[in-house]
Amino acid sequence: MLSYDELTSPERALWDAFPQGRRVDLRTGVPADDRVAEGGRWGPGRTVRAGVIVALLLGANAAQPGAVAGLRLAGARLTGCLDLAGAQVAHALWLEDCWFEESVDLLGASTRTLVITGSRVPGLEACSAAVEGTLDLRRSVVTRLASSPFNQVGTALSLSDARVTGGLLLDGAEISAPGGWAVAAGGLIMEGGLTCRGGFVAQGEVRLPGAQLPGGLFMRGARLLSPGPTGVALALDNAVGSTLDFSGGFVANGTVRLRGARVSDNLTFEGAVLNGPRDGRGPSLAAPLMQAADVDLTLARPPSGTVDLRGAQVSSLHDGEHSWPDVVELDGFVYGSVKVDEAGERREALGRRGSVAHRVAWIRRSPGYSPQPYEQLASWYRKAGHDDDARRVLLARQRHRRRTLPRAARVWGHLLDATVGYGYRPWLAGVWLLALTSLGTLAFGTQSPDPVKQGEGAPFQPLVYTLDLLIPIGGLGQRTAWYWPDGGLQWLAYLLIAFGWVLTTAVVAGVTRVLQKN
Known part of the structure; x- marks a missing residue:
């Protein structure tokens, strides 16, 4: 026990x-003498034991x-460990x-408002601590803790x-643990906001998995310069928050x-890098299974790594020319709308x-083929x-799917595409029918065929004869009544019959596929 x-x-x-x-201020007022980085040289007149x-x-x-008791101290050199582990403060x-x-040890402690601003601290351990008020570390430099069973x-x-x-x-703090964890806050429960603005810098991974942030996380202009050993700069796996702000030069x-x-509200990367x-x-942004209301991905420049949005769900996506890298994972990504900036x-x-x-x-840009991103885009349209x-997307x-099929299926796919656009362009069948009808009418009008039976059948009509060849179902009486002694026109007749069957089959197959899928 200390005595006076x-x-x-x-x-x-x-x-x-x-x-x-009351506050005790040990600063001299001379900027050169009050630099916190040189605090280790401060003498006994500015030294206080922790x-x-x-x-x-x-x-x-x-x-x-x-009076309300409280400890207020400025400009001091604190010696020894500020050990409040398990304490009720x-x-x-x-x-x-x-x-x-x-270091400062608040492991399992229960404290009131804790303010350590503009200071230099060799690590702060507050695992399982309860702070009834604000935890303020603005403008402080916090460095790596020594190894412990909890760290x-x-x-x-x-x-x-x-x-x-x-x-x-x-805000304005520098948290440094190169190759380690700058901030380890898994399971953190916040009732207010978490702000890392005003020049915040982290050397090492910032970990907030499972954190509850109803007041939001604000990292506008923050710089996460040195990732952890896994290459992760910021981990918010399974975190819950109202707003996540990574904008303004983040x-x-x-x-x-x-x-x-x-x-629940906004996730923004506006102007981020x-x-x-x-x-x-590794990916630049990995957000599989994420859920968000409004997502702004108008980045300052394209991400250098993959963007992974597999299984994510957002109400509104706002993107721009710099939003997407060469590889984007979109399988299972669901969105209500896509917005861009215009005027x-x-x-x-x-x-x-x-x-x-x-x-x-x-x-x-997604690797491989997956139908879901196309169906999602078509649904939005x-x-x-x-x-x-929507039909163009489908x-x-x-x-795209055709590229993944065996050769025979690819050939049939090309035929469906050319004739009816896989059923999404049925008017192509009419174009083909008109072109083939014109070809046959002109060719068969150059000379008269021979009747199958003399004196029987309707007079020869090149147009009707051509249609009779192209339409495989039913008959107009021309094809069975006339034949061509000339081999060239007879082969043209056979070719038109074949085209008629192919065109009909393609139309039926394409329309059936569309009706089944949609």
Whole structure:
């Protein structure tokens, strides 16, 4: 137990100020002397033992009636470990522009508002902690913790399974654990927002799997510069949040992983840069099975790695010219609408020249063949009342599928495509019929055939005779009544009969396929 006589001058000032919650400021006012990075050189006049702070927070100097006790300290060099593991802390703690010799341990602690701003901290362990208020680390530099049973990877800021009733403020902070985890906050429960803006930098993986973020995650302009050993810059697997904001120059040098994440409002990457892992072996954005209301993927430049949206569901997708890399995983991706910027406004990507070709090319970026992306796109066009565009998409699906078939099936596919457009262009059959009818009428009109039976049958009509050859069902009486002694015209007649059967079969097959699929 500390006695007052054992305290140094700055410690006594802190001790006396605590009951009234007054701030003790040990800064000199000279910028060169107050640089926190040089705090290790500060002398005894600015040095406070961490044990004194622990003693005060745990009730060593009782509050006075009519005052709210609190510990407020600025510009101090803190020696020893600030060890509050498992403690029940009933007072708020404000530390500003302080230099910590050792880490802060809040493992399993229950505290009030905790503010450590503009400081240099060699690691903060707050696994399973409960903060009744705000956890504020703005402008602080937090470096890697030493290895422990709870921190074997190498973590700078540990908030796994912690609960914060207010906000978690990391604006302007630098969290550094190269090759490890800059932030480990799996299972974090936030009642307020989590902000990482104003120049936030992370060296190492930022992990928030299973986090509950009803107040949202705001990383506008943040830079995740050094991914973890898995190549992941940010992991939000199965996280739940209202808003995820990665806009305004957000940079991720590694995978942004949102597997199974649920976003009730907006997910935005407007103006972001998704570089992906340096070795190019991982995706830039991995969001399979994600659910979100509105997704904005108007990036500053195309992602360097794959974008994986397999099984994701979004109400509205907003994309642009830099949204998609060379490879996009879209199998199972479901969306209610697709929007683009036109004349400064966000509008449905419909009716634009080349729109269908652009969207089909987007789907073709997926490796292999899958029918679902085509069917999803066609469904969107139908709901918007663009049935012709929907048919173009489904025709593109058949042409893509044809590449995966055996040679014989590919030949039949080409025939269906040329004759009726797989049933999505039935008017092609009319074009073929008109062309063949004109050919036969002109050819057979050059000379008269011989009757099968003299004096019987209707007079020869080149047009009717040609139609009788092309129509395989029924008969008009011309084909059975006349024949050609000339071999060339007889072979033309045989060819028209064959074309008639092929054309009829293609029409039936194409229309049947369309009716069955749609």
